[in-house]
Amino acid sequence: MALLPRVLAYAVAATSLVGAAQAQDDDERRIVMVTHGQAADPFWSVVKKGAEDAADEVGADLEYRAPTNFDVARMQQLVEAAIASEPDALILSLVDPDALGDLAQEAADSGLPVIVINTGGHVADEYGADIFIGSDPKLAGKRAAERMIEDGAEKGLCINQEQGNVALDLRCEGFEEGFDGNAEQLATGSDPTEIRNSLVAYLNQNSDVDALLSLGPLATDPIIDEMREQGALEQFHFGTFDLSPTILEALVAEEIDFAIDQQPYLQGYQGVVTANQSAKHLLMPATDLLTGPAFVTPETAEEVQELTEKGVR
Missing domain, CATH: 3.40.50.2300 (Response regulator)
Structure with a gap:
Protein backbone atom coordinates (compact mmCIF):
# COMPACT_ATOMS: atom_id res chain seq x y z
CA MET A 1 0.00 0.00 0.00
CA ALA A 2 2.88 2.32 0.71
CA LEU A 3 3.86 2.11 -2.94
CA LEU A 4 0.55 3.50 -4.17
CA PRO A 5 1.26 7.20 -3.53
CA ARG A 6 4.62 6.83 -5.24
CA VAL A 7 3.01 5.14 -8.24
CA LEU A 8 0.43 7.88 -8.37
CA ALA A 9 3.17 10.47 -8.15
CA TYR A 10 4.99 8.92 -11.09
CA ALA A 11 1.74 8.77 -13.04
CA VAL A 12 1.03 12.42 -12.35
CA ALA A 13 4.59 13.39 -13.31
CA ALA A 14 4.39 11.39 -16.53
CA THR A 15 1.05 12.97 -17.36
CA SER A 16 2.53 16.41 -16.72
CA LEU A 17 5.45 15.70 -19.05
CA VAL A 18 3.11 14.46 -21.78
CA GLY A 19 0.94 17.52 -21.29
CA ALA A 20 3.93 19.84 -21.48
CA ALA A 21 5.17 18.15 -24.64
CA GLN A 22 1.68 18.37 -26.15
CA ALA A 23 1.45 22.03 -25.22
CA GLN A 24 4.85 22.70 -26.81
CA ASP A 25 3.80 20.81 -29.94
CA ASP A 26 0.58 22.81 -30.09
CA ASP A 27 2.35 26.17 -29.77
CA ASP A 136 6.46 30.61 -64.63
CA PRO A 137 6.19 34.20 -65.89
CA LYS A 138 8.26 33.85 -69.05
CA LEU A 139 6.40 30.72 -70.14
CA ALA A 140 3.08 32.46 -69.46
CA GLY A 141 4.04 35.47 -71.59
CA LYS A 142 5.15 33.21 -74.41
CA ARG A 143 1.93 31.20 -74.35
CA ALA A 144 -0.08 34.43 -74.40
CA ALA A 145 1.70 35.46 -77.60
CA GLU A 146 1.19 32.03 -79.16
CA ARG A 147 -2.56 32.17 -78.49
CA MET A 148 -2.80 35.63 -80.05
CA ILE A 149 -0.79 34.64 -83.12
CA GLU A 150 -2.98 31.57 -83.58
CA ASP A 151 -5.98 33.93 -83.59
CA GLY A 152 -4.36 36.10 -86.27
CA ALA A 153 -2.36 38.73 -84.35
CA GLU A 154 0.69 40.19 -86.06
CA LYS A 155 2.19 42.92 -83.84
CA GLY A 156 2.16 42.85 -80.04
CA LEU A 157 2.56 45.31 -77.19
CA CYS A 158 3.28 44.34 -73.57
CA ILE A 159 2.26 47.05 -71.07
CA ASN A 160 4.49 46.93 -67.98
CA GLN A 161 3.33 49.04 -65.02
CA GLU A 162 6.20 47.92 -62.73
CA GLN A 163 9.35 47.80 -64.82
CA GLY A 164 12.07 46.37 -62.58
CA ASN A 165 9.71 43.81 -61.09
CA VAL A 166 11.47 40.70 -62.35
CA ALA A 167 8.26 38.70 -62.81
CA LEU A 168 6.64 41.39 -64.95
CA ASP A 169 9.81 41.90 -66.96
CA LEU A 170 9.94 38.15 -67.66
CA ARG A 171 6.30 38.14 -68.77
CA CYS A 172 7.09 40.77 -71.36
CA GLU A 173 10.28 38.97 -72.36
CA GLY A 174 8.33 35.76 -72.96
CA PHE A 175 5.67 37.70 -74.90
CA GLU A 176 8.28 39.26 -77.18
CA GLU A 177 9.91 35.86 -77.67
CA GLY A 178 6.55 34.31 -78.54
CA PHE A 179 6.03 36.98 -81.19
CA ASP A 180 9.50 36.17 -82.55
CA GLY A 181 10.58 39.71 -81.78
CA ASN A 182 7.58 41.35 -83.46
CA ALA A 183 6.42 42.90 -80.18
CA GLU A 184 7.51 45.76 -77.96
CA GLN A 185 7.22 46.78 -74.32
CA LEU A 186 5.61 49.94 -73.00
CA ALA A 187 6.80 50.95 -69.53
CA THR A 188 4.35 52.99 -67.47
CA GLY A 189 3.88 53.86 -63.82
CA SER A 190 1.13 52.39 -61.67
CA ASP A 191 -1.14 55.46 -61.76
CA PRO A 192 -4.31 54.61 -63.78
CA THR A 193 -4.39 57.95 -65.58
CA GLU A 194 -0.73 57.62 -66.57
CA ILE A 195 -1.35 54.12 -67.87
CA ARG A 196 -4.28 55.24 -70.00
CA ASN A 197 -2.48 58.28 -71.41
CA SER A 198 0.73 56.36 -72.14
CA LEU A 199 -1.14 53.64 -74.00
CA VAL A 200 -3.23 56.06 -76.06
CA ALA A 201 -0.12 58.03 -77.03
CA TYR A 202 1.74 54.85 -78.01
CA LEU A 203 -1.11 53.46 -80.11
CA ASN A 204 -1.51 56.80 -81.90
CA GLN A 205 2.13 56.51 -82.98
CA ASN A 206 2.03 52.75 -83.70
CA SER A 207 -1.12 51.92 -85.62
CA ASP A 208 0.20 48.51 -86.67
CA VAL A 209 -0.17 47.09 -83.13
CA ASP A 210 -3.10 44.67 -83.03
CA ALA A 211 -2.37 42.67 -79.84
CA LEU A 212 -2.20 43.96 -76.26
CA LEU A 213 -0.98 42.14 -73.18
CA SER A 214 -1.35 43.86 -69.81
CA LEU A 215 0.20 42.46 -66.67
CA GLY A 216 -2.44 42.76 -63.96
CA PRO A 217 -5.63 44.53 -62.81
CA LEU A 218 -3.83 47.73 -61.82
CA ALA A 219 -3.10 48.28 -65.50
CA THR A 220 -5.84 46.22 -67.14
CA ASP A 221 -8.86 47.80 -65.44
CA PRO A 222 -8.11 51.38 -66.59
CA ILE A 223 -7.12 50.12 -70.05
CA ILE A 224 -10.47 48.34 -70.42
CA ASP A 225 -12.30 51.48 -69.30
CA GLU A 226 -10.36 53.63 -71.78
CA MET A 227 -10.80 51.26 -74.70
CA ARG A 228 -14.52 50.95 -73.98
CA GLU A 229 -14.90 54.74 -74.04
CA GLN A 230 -13.21 54.80 -77.44
CA GLY A 231 -15.13 51.76 -78.72
CA ALA A 232 -11.80 50.15 -79.48
CA LEU A 233 -11.75 46.94 -77.43
CA GLU A 234 -12.86 44.76 -80.33
CA GLN A 235 -10.09 46.15 -82.53
CA PHE A 236 -7.39 44.31 -80.57
CA HIS A 237 -6.44 40.86 -79.48
CA PHE A 238 -6.38 41.55 -75.75
CA GLY A 239 -5.10 39.39 -72.94
CA THR A 240 -4.15 40.08 -69.35
CA PHE A 241 -2.61 38.52 -66.31
CA ASP A 242 -4.71 37.90 -63.21
CA LEU A 243 -8.36 38.55 -62.42
CA SER A 244 -10.60 41.34 -61.19
CA PRO A 245 -14.36 42.01 -61.42
CA THR A 246 -13.72 44.31 -64.40
CA ILE A 247 -11.61 41.70 -66.17
CA LEU A 248 -14.16 38.95 -65.60
CA GLU A 249 -17.00 41.16 -66.81
CA ALA A 250 -15.04 41.88 -69.98
CA LEU A 251 -14.43 38.16 -70.47
CA VAL A 252 -18.10 37.28 -70.01
CA ALA A 253 -18.98 40.00 -72.54
CA GLU A 254 -16.30 38.59 -74.90
CA GLU A 255 -14.60 41.98 -75.03
CA ILE A 256 -11.18 40.48 -74.23
CA ASP A 257 -9.72 37.11 -75.14
CA PHE A 258 -8.23 35.65 -71.97
CA ALA A 259 -6.82 36.20 -68.54
CA ILE A 260 -3.78 34.26 -67.34
CA ASP A 261 -4.53 32.98 -63.87
CA GLN A 262 -1.58 32.05 -61.66
CA PRO A 293 -0.08 29.58 -66.09
CA ALA A 294 -3.76 28.68 -66.40
CA PHE A 295 -6.10 30.48 -68.80
CA VAL A 296 -9.55 31.87 -68.04
CA THR A 297 -11.55 32.45 -71.22
CA PRO A 298 -15.03 33.75 -72.06
CA GLU A 299 -16.22 30.14 -71.89
CA THR A 300 -15.15 29.68 -68.26
CA ALA A 301 -15.42 33.24 -66.92
CA GLU A 302 -18.90 32.98 -65.38
CA GLU A 303 -17.92 29.98 -63.26
CA VAL A 304 -14.77 31.75 -62.11
CA GLN A 305 -16.85 34.85 -61.30
CA GLU A 306 -18.77 32.85 -58.72
CA LEU A 307 -15.53 31.74 -57.09
CA THR A 308 -14.22 35.30 -56.86
CA GLU A 309 -17.15 36.13 -54.59
CA LYS A 310 -15.64 33.63 -52.14
CA GLY A 311 -12.24 35.30 -52.43
CA VAL A 312 -10.43 32.29 -53.85
CA ARG A 313 -10.03 33.36 -57.51
Missing part, protein backbone atom coordinates in the same frame (compact mmCIF):
# COMPACT_ATOMS: atom_id res chain seq x y z
CA GLU A 28 1.61 28.33 -32.79
CA ARG A 29 4.47 28.70 -35.19
CA ARG A 30 4.96 32.34 -36.17
CA ILE A 31 5.26 32.79 -39.92
CA VAL A 32 6.06 36.14 -41.53
CA MET A 33 5.06 36.75 -45.16
CA VAL A 34 6.56 39.79 -46.91
CA THR A 35 5.38 40.61 -50.43
CA HIS A 36 5.57 43.53 -52.85
CA GLY A 37 1.80 43.41 -53.37
CA GLN A 38 -0.16 46.63 -53.08
CA ALA A 39 -3.31 46.70 -51.00
CA ALA A 40 -5.33 48.07 -53.94
CA ASP A 41 -4.45 45.07 -56.13
CA PRO A 42 -7.18 42.38 -56.09
CA PHE A 43 -4.53 39.77 -56.81
CA TRP A 44 -2.74 40.26 -53.49
CA SER A 45 -5.94 40.28 -51.47
CA VAL A 46 -6.49 36.73 -52.76
CA VAL A 47 -2.91 35.72 -51.88
CA LYS A 48 -3.45 37.09 -48.39
CA LYS A 49 -6.77 35.27 -47.98
CA GLY A 50 -5.18 31.98 -49.01
CA ALA A 51 -2.39 32.53 -46.49
CA GLU A 52 -4.81 33.46 -43.71
CA ASP A 53 -7.05 30.46 -44.41
CA ALA A 54 -4.05 28.13 -44.26
CA ALA A 55 -2.82 29.70 -41.02
CA ASP A 56 -6.23 29.17 -39.43
CA GLU A 57 -6.30 25.55 -40.55
CA VAL A 58 -2.82 24.59 -39.37
CA GLY A 59 -2.80 26.73 -36.23
CA ALA A 60 -0.02 29.11 -37.27
CA ASP A 61 0.39 32.76 -36.32
CA LEU A 62 0.70 34.63 -39.65
CA GLU A 63 2.04 38.17 -40.05
CA TYR A 64 1.49 39.61 -43.52
CA ARG A 65 3.60 42.65 -44.42
CA ALA A 66 3.82 44.67 -47.65
CA PRO A 67 4.72 48.21 -48.78
CA THR A 68 1.89 50.66 -49.39
CA ASN A 69 3.13 51.08 -52.97
CA PHE A 70 5.58 49.14 -55.12
CA ASP A 71 8.78 50.05 -53.30
CA VAL A 72 11.74 47.67 -53.26
CA ALA A 73 13.66 49.74 -50.70
CA ARG A 74 10.70 49.60 -48.31
CA MET A 75 10.37 45.88 -48.92
CA GLN A 76 14.04 45.45 -47.99
CA GLN A 77 13.28 47.10 -44.65
CA LEU A 78 10.30 44.84 -44.08
CA VAL A 79 12.34 41.70 -44.80
CA GLU A 80 15.16 42.89 -42.53
CA ALA A 81 12.66 43.52 -39.73
CA ALA A 82 11.06 40.13 -40.32
CA ILE A 83 14.39 38.31 -40.00
CA ALA A 84 15.30 40.31 -36.88
CA SER A 85 12.03 39.28 -35.25
CA GLU A 86 13.19 35.62 -35.40
CA PRO A 87 10.06 33.96 -36.82
CA ASP A 88 9.72 30.22 -37.32
CA ALA A 89 9.60 30.63 -41.10
CA LEU A 90 9.87 33.38 -43.73
CA ILE A 91 7.79 33.66 -46.90
CA LEU A 92 8.63 36.38 -49.42
CA SER A 93 8.21 37.41 -53.03
CA LEU A 94 11.70 37.77 -54.53
CA VAL A 95 10.64 40.68 -56.71
CA ASP A 96 14.15 42.11 -57.06
CA PRO A 97 16.82 39.43 -56.52
CA ASP A 98 19.64 41.98 -56.52
CA ALA A 99 18.04 43.86 -53.64
CA LEU A 100 16.46 40.98 -51.72
CA GLY A 101 18.54 37.92 -52.58
CA ASP A 102 21.18 38.45 -49.92
CA LEU A 103 18.47 38.87 -47.28
CA ALA A 104 16.87 35.60 -48.35
CA GLN A 105 20.29 33.94 -48.07
CA GLU A 106 20.81 35.50 -44.63
CA ALA A 107 17.51 34.06 -43.44
CA ALA A 108 18.36 30.64 -44.83
CA ASP A 109 21.83 30.71 -43.26
CA SER A 110 20.24 31.46 -39.89
CA GLY A 111 18.26 28.23 -40.15
CA LEU A 112 14.91 29.70 -41.16
CA PRO A 113 12.76 27.87 -43.71
CA VAL A 114 12.59 30.30 -46.65
CA ILE A 115 9.66 30.00 -49.04
CA VAL A 116 9.62 32.19 -52.17
CA ILE A 117 6.19 32.80 -53.64
CA ASN A 118 4.92 34.49 -56.80
CA THR A 119 8.16 36.07 -58.04
CA GLY A 120 11.80 35.04 -58.35
CA GLY A 121 11.42 31.34 -59.01
CA HIS A 122 14.18 31.37 -61.63
CA VAL A 123 16.80 32.27 -59.00
CA ALA A 124 15.19 31.32 -55.68
CA ASP A 125 17.47 28.34 -55.02
CA GLU A 126 20.54 30.51 -55.70
CA TYR A 127 19.65 32.56 -52.63
CA GLY A 128 19.03 29.70 -50.23
CA ALA A 129 15.26 29.36 -50.66
CA ASP A 130 13.85 25.92 -49.94
CA ILE A 131 11.12 26.08 -52.58
CA PHE A 132 9.34 28.36 -55.05
CA ILE A 133 5.55 28.42 -55.20
CA GLY A 134 4.12 30.35 -58.14
CA SER A 135 3.81 30.59 -61.90
CA GLN A 263 -3.95 30.96 -58.88
CA PRO A 264 -2.90 33.43 -56.18
CA TYR A 265 -4.97 31.72 -53.49
CA LEU A 266 -2.76 28.65 -53.88
CA GLN A 267 0.40 30.75 -53.63
CA GLY A 268 -0.66 32.11 -50.25
CA TYR A 269 -2.23 28.89 -49.01
CA GLN A 270 0.54 26.51 -50.04
CA GLY A 271 3.16 29.00 -48.91
CA VAL A 272 1.89 28.92 -45.34
CA VAL A 273 1.21 25.16 -45.32
CA THR A 274 4.72 24.46 -46.60
CA ALA A 275 6.36 26.88 -44.16
CA ASN A 276 4.43 25.40 -41.26
CA GLN A 277 5.32 21.81 -42.13
CA SER A 278 8.98 22.75 -42.47
CA ALA A 279 9.04 24.55 -39.12
CA LYS A 280 7.03 21.87 -37.34
CA HIS A 281 8.14 18.60 -38.93
CA LEU A 282 11.20 19.46 -41.07
CA LEU A 283 9.20 18.45 -44.16
CA MET A 284 9.78 20.09 -47.53
CA PRO A 285 8.63 19.12 -51.05
CA ALA A 286 11.48 18.05 -53.32
CA THR A 287 10.43 20.24 -56.27
CA ASP A 288 8.96 23.68 -56.83
CA LEU A 289 5.18 24.00 -57.01
CA LEU A 290 3.89 25.71 -60.17
CA THR A 291 0.48 27.31 -59.77
CA GLY A 292 0.23 28.51 -63.38
Whole structure:
Protein backbone atom coordinates (compact mmCIF):
# COMPACT_ATOMS: atom_id res chain seq x y z
CA MET A 1 0.00 0.00 0.00
CA ALA A 2 2.88 2.32 0.71
CA LEU A 3 3.86 2.11 -2.94
CA LEU A 4 0.55 3.50 -4.17
CA PRO A 5 1.26 7.20 -3.53
CA ARG A 6 4.62 6.83 -5.24
CA VAL A 7 3.01 5.14 -8.24
CA LEU A 8 0.43 7.88 -8.37
CA ALA A 9 3.17 10.47 -8.15
CA TYR A 10 4.99 8.92 -11.09
CA ALA A 11 1.74 8.77 -13.04
CA VAL A 12 1.03 12.42 -12.35
CA ALA A 13 4.59 13.39 -13.31
CA ALA A 14 4.39 11.39 -16.53
CA THR A 15 1.05 12.97 -17.36
CA SER A 16 2.53 16.41 -16.72
CA LEU A 17 5.45 15.70 -19.05
CA VAL A 18 3.11 14.46 -21.78
CA GLY A 19 0.94 17.52 -21.29
CA ALA A 20 3.93 19.84 -21.48
CA ALA A 21 5.17 18.15 -24.64
CA GLN A 22 1.68 18.37 -26.15
CA ALA A 23 1.45 22.03 -25.22
CA GLN A 24 4.85 22.70 -26.81
CA ASP A 25 3.80 20.81 -29.94
CA ASP A 26 0.58 22.81 -30.09
CA ASP A 27 2.35 26.17 -29.77
CA GLU A 28 1.61 28.33 -32.79
CA ARG A 29 4.47 28.70 -35.19
CA ARG A 30 4.96 32.34 -36.17
CA ILE A 31 5.26 32.79 -39.92
CA VAL A 32 6.06 36.14 -41.53
CA MET A 33 5.06 36.75 -45.16
CA VAL A 34 6.56 39.79 -46.91
CA THR A 35 5.38 40.61 -50.43
CA HIS A 36 5.57 43.53 -52.85
CA GLY A 37 1.80 43.41 -53.37
CA GLN A 38 -0.16 46.63 -53.08
CA ALA A 39 -3.31 46.70 -51.00
CA ALA A 40 -5.33 48.07 -53.94
CA ASP A 41 -4.45 45.07 -56.13
CA PRO A 42 -7.18 42.38 -56.09
CA PHE A 43 -4.53 39.77 -56.81
CA TRP A 44 -2.74 40.26 -53.49
CA SER A 45 -5.94 40.28 -51.47
CA VAL A 46 -6.49 36.73 -52.76
CA VAL A 47 -2.91 35.72 -51.88
CA LYS A 48 -3.45 37.09 -48.39
CA LYS A 49 -6.77 35.27 -47.98
CA GLY A 50 -5.18 31.98 -49.01
CA ALA A 51 -2.39 32.53 -46.49
CA GLU A 52 -4.81 33.46 -43.71
CA ASP A 53 -7.05 30.46 -44.41
CA ALA A 54 -4.05 28.13 -44.26
CA ALA A 55 -2.82 29.70 -41.02
CA ASP A 56 -6.23 29.17 -39.43
CA GLU A 57 -6.30 25.55 -40.55
CA VAL A 58 -2.82 24.59 -39.37
CA GLY A 59 -2.80 26.73 -36.23
CA ALA A 60 -0.02 29.11 -37.27
CA ASP A 61 0.39 32.76 -36.32
CA LEU A 62 0.70 34.63 -39.65
CA GLU A 63 2.04 38.17 -40.05
CA TYR A 64 1.49 39.61 -43.52
CA ARG A 65 3.60 42.65 -44.42
CA ALA A 66 3.82 44.67 -47.65
CA PRO A 67 4.72 48.21 -48.78
CA THR A 68 1.89 50.66 -49.39
CA ASN A 69 3.13 51.08 -52.97
CA PHE A 70 5.58 49.14 -55.12
CA ASP A 71 8.78 50.05 -53.30
CA VAL A 72 11.74 47.67 -53.26
CA ALA A 73 13.66 49.74 -50.70
CA ARG A 74 10.70 49.60 -48.31
CA MET A 75 10.37 45.88 -48.92
CA GLN A 76 14.04 45.45 -47.99
CA GLN A 77 13.28 47.10 -44.65
CA LEU A 78 10.30 44.84 -44.08
CA VAL A 79 12.34 41.70 -44.80
CA GLU A 80 15.16 42.89 -42.53
CA ALA A 81 12.66 43.52 -39.73
CA ALA A 82 11.06 40.13 -40.32
CA ILE A 83 14.39 38.31 -40.00
CA ALA A 84 15.30 40.31 -36.88
CA SER A 85 12.03 39.28 -35.25
CA GLU A 86 13.19 35.62 -35.40
CA PRO A 87 10.06 33.96 -36.82
CA ASP A 88 9.72 30.22 -37.32
CA ALA A 89 9.60 30.63 -41.10
CA LEU A 90 9.87 33.38 -43.73
CA ILE A 91 7.79 33.66 -46.90
CA LEU A 92 8.63 36.38 -49.42
CA SER A 93 8.21 37.41 -53.03
CA LEU A 94 11.70 37.77 -54.53
CA VAL A 95 10.64 40.68 -56.71
CA ASP A 96 14.15 42.11 -57.06
CA PRO A 97 16.82 39.43 -56.52
CA ASP A 98 19.64 41.98 -56.52
CA ALA A 99 18.04 43.86 -53.64
CA LEU A 100 16.46 40.98 -51.72
CA GLY A 101 18.54 37.92 -52.58
CA ASP A 102 21.18 38.45 -49.92
CA LEU A 103 18.47 38.87 -47.28
CA ALA A 104 16.87 35.60 -48.35
CA GLN A 105 20.29 33.94 -48.07
CA GLU A 106 20.81 35.50 -44.63
CA ALA A 107 17.51 34.06 -43.44
CA ALA A 108 18.36 30.64 -44.83
CA ASP A 109 21.83 30.71 -43.26
CA SER A 110 20.24 31.46 -39.89
CA GLY A 111 18.26 28.23 -40.15
CA LEU A 112 14.91 29.70 -41.16
CA PRO A 113 12.76 27.87 -43.71
CA VAL A 114 12.59 30.30 -46.65
CA ILE A 115 9.66 30.00 -49.04
CA VAL A 116 9.62 32.19 -52.17
CA ILE A 117 6.19 32.80 -53.64
CA ASN A 118 4.92 34.49 -56.80
CA THR A 119 8.16 36.07 -58.04
CA GLY A 120 11.80 35.04 -58.35
CA GLY A 121 11.42 31.34 -59.01
CA HIS A 122 14.18 31.37 -61.63
CA VAL A 123 16.80 32.27 -59.00
CA ALA A 124 15.19 31.32 -55.68
CA ASP A 125 17.47 28.34 -55.02
CA GLU A 126 20.54 30.51 -55.70
CA TYR A 127 19.65 32.56 -52.63
CA GLY A 128 19.03 29.70 -50.23
CA ALA A 129 15.26 29.36 -50.66
CA ASP A 130 13.85 25.92 -49.94
CA ILE A 131 11.12 26.08 -52.58
CA PHE A 132 9.34 28.36 -55.05
CA ILE A 133 5.55 28.42 -55.20
CA GLY A 134 4.12 30.35 -58.14
CA SER A 135 3.81 30.59 -61.90
CA ASP A 136 6.46 30.61 -64.63
CA PRO A 137 6.19 34.20 -65.89
CA LYS A 138 8.26 33.85 -69.05
CA LEU A 139 6.40 30.72 -70.14
CA ALA A 140 3.08 32.46 -69.46
CA GLY A 141 4.04 35.47 -71.59
CA LYS A 142 5.15 33.21 -74.41
CA ARG A 143 1.93 31.20 -74.35
CA ALA A 144 -0.08 34.43 -74.40
CA ALA A 145 1.70 35.46 -77.60
CA GLU A 146 1.19 32.03 -79.16
CA ARG A 147 -2.56 32.17 -78.49
CA MET A 148 -2.80 35.63 -80.05
CA ILE A 149 -0.79 34.64 -83.12
CA GLU A 150 -2.98 31.57 -83.58
CA ASP A 151 -5.98 33.93 -83.59
CA GLY A 152 -4.36 36.10 -86.27
CA ALA A 153 -2.36 38.73 -84.35
CA GLU A 154 0.69 40.19 -86.06
CA LYS A 155 2.19 42.92 -83.84
CA GLY A 156 2.16 42.85 -80.04
CA LEU A 157 2.56 45.31 -77.19
CA CYS A 158 3.28 44.34 -73.57
CA ILE A 159 2.26 47.05 -71.07
CA ASN A 160 4.49 46.93 -67.98
CA GLN A 161 3.33 49.04 -65.02
CA GLU A 162 6.20 47.92 -62.73
CA GLN A 163 9.35 47.80 -64.82
CA GLY A 164 12.07 46.37 -62.58
CA ASN A 165 9.71 43.81 -61.09
CA VAL A 166 11.47 40.70 -62.35
CA ALA A 167 8.26 38.70 -62.81
CA LEU A 168 6.64 41.39 -64.95
CA ASP A 169 9.81 41.90 -66.96
CA LEU A 170 9.94 38.15 -67.66
CA ARG A 171 6.30 38.14 -68.77
CA CYS A 172 7.09 40.77 -71.36
CA GLU A 173 10.28 38.97 -72.36
CA GLY A 174 8.33 35.76 -72.96
CA PHE A 175 5.67 37.70 -74.90
CA GLU A 176 8.28 39.26 -77.18
CA GLU A 177 9.91 35.86 -77.67
CA GLY A 178 6.55 34.31 -78.54
CA PHE A 179 6.03 36.98 -81.19
CA ASP A 180 9.50 36.17 -82.55
CA GLY A 181 10.58 39.71 -81.78
CA ASN A 182 7.58 41.35 -83.46
CA ALA A 183 6.42 42.90 -80.18
CA GLU A 184 7.51 45.76 -77.96
CA GLN A 185 7.22 46.78 -74.32
CA LEU A 186 5.61 49.94 -73.00
CA ALA A 187 6.80 50.95 -69.53
CA THR A 188 4.35 52.99 -67.47
CA GLY A 189 3.88 53.86 -63.82
CA SER A 190 1.13 52.39 -61.67
CA ASP A 191 -1.14 55.46 -61.76
CA PRO A 192 -4.31 54.61 -63.78
CA THR A 193 -4.39 57.95 -65.58
CA GLU A 194 -0.73 57.62 -66.57
CA ILE A 195 -1.35 54.12 -67.87
CA ARG A 196 -4.28 55.24 -70.00
CA ASN A 197 -2.48 58.28 -71.41
CA SER A 198 0.73 56.36 -72.14
CA LEU A 199 -1.14 53.64 -74.00
CA VAL A 200 -3.23 56.06 -76.06
CA ALA A 201 -0.12 58.03 -77.03
CA TYR A 202 1.74 54.85 -78.01
CA LEU A 203 -1.11 53.46 -80.11
CA ASN A 204 -1.51 56.80 -81.90
CA GLN A 205 2.13 56.51 -82.98
CA ASN A 206 2.03 52.75 -83.70
CA SER A 207 -1.12 51.92 -85.62
CA ASP A 208 0.20 48.51 -86.67
CA VAL A 209 -0.17 47.09 -83.13
CA ASP A 210 -3.10 44.67 -83.03
CA ALA A 211 -2.37 42.67 -79.84
CA LEU A 212 -2.20 43.96 -76.26
CA LEU A 213 -0.98 42.14 -73.18
CA SER A 214 -1.35 43.86 -69.81
CA LEU A 215 0.20 42.46 -66.67
CA GLY A 216 -2.44 42.76 -63.96
CA PRO A 217 -5.63 44.53 -62.81
CA LEU A 218 -3.83 47.73 -61.82
CA ALA A 219 -3.10 48.28 -65.50
CA THR A 220 -5.84 46.22 -67.14
CA ASP A 221 -8.86 47.80 -65.44
CA PRO A 222 -8.11 51.38 -66.59
CA ILE A 223 -7.12 50.12 -70.05
CA ILE A 224 -10.47 48.34 -70.42
CA ASP A 225 -12.30 51.48 -69.30
CA GLU A 226 -10.36 53.63 -71.78
CA MET A 227 -10.80 51.26 -74.70
CA ARG A 228 -14.52 50.95 -73.98
CA GLU A 229 -14.90 54.74 -74.04
CA GLN A 230 -13.21 54.80 -77.44
CA GLY A 231 -15.13 51.76 -78.72
CA ALA A 232 -11.80 50.15 -79.48
CA LEU A 233 -11.75 46.94 -77.43
CA GLU A 234 -12.86 44.76 -80.33
CA GLN A 235 -10.09 46.15 -82.53
CA PHE A 236 -7.39 44.31 -80.57
CA HIS A 237 -6.44 40.86 -79.48
CA PHE A 238 -6.38 41.55 -75.75
CA GLY A 239 -5.10 39.39 -72.94
CA THR A 240 -4.15 40.08 -69.35
CA PHE A 241 -2.61 38.52 -66.31
CA ASP A 242 -4.71 37.90 -63.21
CA LEU A 243 -8.36 38.55 -62.42
CA SER A 244 -10.60 41.34 -61.19
CA PRO A 245 -14.36 42.01 -61.42
CA THR A 246 -13.72 44.31 -64.40
CA ILE A 247 -11.61 41.70 -66.17
CA LEU A 248 -14.16 38.95 -65.60
CA GLU A 249 -17.00 41.16 -66.81
CA ALA A 250 -15.04 41.88 -69.98
CA LEU A 251 -14.43 38.16 -70.47
CA VAL A 252 -18.10 37.28 -70.01
CA ALA A 253 -18.98 40.00 -72.54
CA GLU A 254 -16.30 38.59 -74.90
CA GLU A 255 -14.60 41.98 -75.03
CA ILE A 256 -11.18 40.48 -74.23
CA ASP A 257 -9.72 37.11 -75.14
CA PHE A 258 -8.23 35.65 -71.97
CA ALA A 259 -6.82 36.20 -68.54
CA ILE A 260 -3.78 34.26 -67.34
CA ASP A 261 -4.53 32.98 -63.87
CA GLN A 262 -1.58 32.05 -61.66
CA GLN A 263 -3.95 30.96 -58.88
CA PRO A 264 -2.90 33.43 -56.18
CA TYR A 265 -4.97 31.72 -53.49
CA LEU A 266 -2.76 28.65 -53.88
CA GLN A 267 0.40 30.75 -53.63
CA GLY A 268 -0.66 32.11 -50.25
CA TYR A 269 -2.23 28.89 -49.01
CA GLN A 270 0.54 26.51 -50.04
CA GLY A 271 3.16 29.00 -48.91
CA VAL A 272 1.89 28.92 -45.34
CA VAL A 273 1.21 25.16 -45.32
CA THR A 274 4.72 24.46 -46.60
CA ALA A 275 6.36 26.88 -44.16
CA ASN A 276 4.43 25.40 -41.26
CA GLN A 277 5.32 21.81 -42.13
CA SER A 278 8.98 22.75 -42.47
CA ALA A 279 9.04 24.55 -39.12
CA LYS A 280 7.03 21.87 -37.34
CA HIS A 281 8.14 18.60 -38.93
CA LEU A 282 11.20 19.46 -41.07
CA LEU A 283 9.20 18.45 -44.16
CA MET A 284 9.78 20.09 -47.53
CA PRO A 285 8.63 19.12 -51.05
CA ALA A 286 11.48 18.05 -53.32
CA THR A 287 10.43 20.24 -56.27
CA ASP A 288 8.96 23.68 -56.83
CA LEU A 289 5.18 24.00 -57.01
CA LEU A 290 3.89 25.71 -60.17
CA THR A 291 0.48 27.31 -59.77
CA GLY A 292 0.23 28.51 -63.38
CA PRO A 293 -0.08 29.58 -66.09
CA ALA A 294 -3.76 28.68 -66.40
CA PHE A 295 -6.10 30.48 -68.80
CA VAL A 296 -9.55 31.87 -68.04
CA THR A 297 -11.55 32.45 -71.22
CA PRO A 298 -15.03 33.75 -72.06
CA GLU A 299 -16.22 30.14 -71.89
CA THR A 300 -15.15 29.68 -68.26
CA ALA A 301 -15.42 33.24 -66.92
CA GLU A 302 -18.90 32.98 -65.38
CA GLU A 303 -17.92 29.98 -63.26
CA VAL A 304 -14.77 31.75 -62.11
CA GLN A 305 -16.85 34.85 -61.30
CA GLU A 306 -18.77 32.85 -58.72
CA LEU A 307 -15.53 31.74 -57.09
CA THR A 308 -14.22 35.30 -56.86
CA GLU A 309 -17.15 36.13 -54.59
CA LYS A 310 -15.64 33.63 -52.14
CA GLY A 311 -12.24 35.30 -52.43
CA VAL A 312 -10.43 32.29 -53.85
CA ARG A 313 -10.03 33.36 -57.51
